[in-house]
Amino acid sequence: KGSQDLFDEAKSILKLGDGEVTSQDGQFSLEPVRCIGCCGLAPAMMINEEVYGRLTPEQIPAIVEKYRKIG
Numbered sequence: 120k121g122s123q124d125l126f127d128e129a130k131s132i133l134k135l136g137d138g139e140v141t142s143q144d145g146q147f148s149l150e151p152v153r154c155i156g157c158c159g160l161a162p163a164m165m166i167n168e169e170v171y172g173r174l175t176p177e178q179i180p181a182i183v184e185k186y187r188k189i190g
Contacts, residue, residue, distance in 0.1 A: 121175070126151055128176040129164070132183050135178040146187065 129149055133142045141148045155165050160172025164182075171182055 120161040122151075124176045125162050125174055125179060127165060128179045129183065147183070166180055 125131050127150070133149060135142065135149060140150060155163060156169065157170055157172060159164050160170065162174050163170055163172040164174060164179075165171070166182070166186055171178070
């Protein structure tokens, strides 16, 4: 349902190279998973305990920025 596009966008925003999973500042780790238990919201991502569903790649930058401000 588009999860690879979300993953690719997050990877780009976090400036992760091939094989890298943690951002240079150590604030974010990106891990693909098969299931987070919310199929009805797919494609989805989870940050800490918060689930974001029915996402598009265009929404990823604002979500990441929200957590950069918190960190």
